[in-house]
Amino acid sequence: MARPREFDRDTALEQARLAFSAKGYAGTSTDDLVKAMGIGRQSLYNAFGDKWQLYVEALTGYQNHSTSSHLHRLQAPASPLQGLRDMLEGLVVDDDALRALGCMGVGSACEFGTSDPQLSQLRAKASSYLHGRLAKRIREGQEAGEIDPSLSASEAADYLMMSMTGIQLAARSGARKSQLQRLARFAVDRLQA
Helix, strand or coil, X not given: CCCCCCCCHHHHHHHHHHHHHHXXXXXXXXXXXXXXXXXXXXXXXXXXXXXXXXXXXXHHHHHHHHHHHHHHXXXXXXXXXXXXXXXXXXXXXXXXXXXXXXXXXXXXXXXXXXXXXXXXXXXXXXXXXXXXXXXXXXXHHHHCCCECCCCCHHHHHHHHHHHHHHHHHHHHCCCCHHHHHHHHHHHHHCCEC
């Protein structure tokens, strides 16, 4: 009979995500992972496969959670413009240590670029979905008179997504919370009617 796991898989996966976010895939050793996750090496392999499979699972979970959070902030207010503000300002977390980790998706893009098809596909899927929802919300803002109607909704969504990447990279490089919040507001204010 197999011995039951003696750890919470979701908690261990979250700890692995934090380790990968801090050091990247290449910089995170298996020893770093077992220490961060609080499990033995064999438990890591039994539960998650190898380091690569663990990384992909952590990144997938992160992408799903972060995209869901972005969309919640985007859609929650009645005002489309306020939804855009909330989404960008929501990227800026209060905790300095967490903010300095930046975004695991952006970190993955910086580390791997387009060299890994599996990661590229994962990022493209999340980006495409978010882009579509942003463009829809921008069109709603244009119809409501909040957003400049002369803008291309698709190009404005591209601009906001690049602004999100910039905010997350600036956070990773140590920008202060107030700076990042100003950048988020500045980006959205460029769309105002």
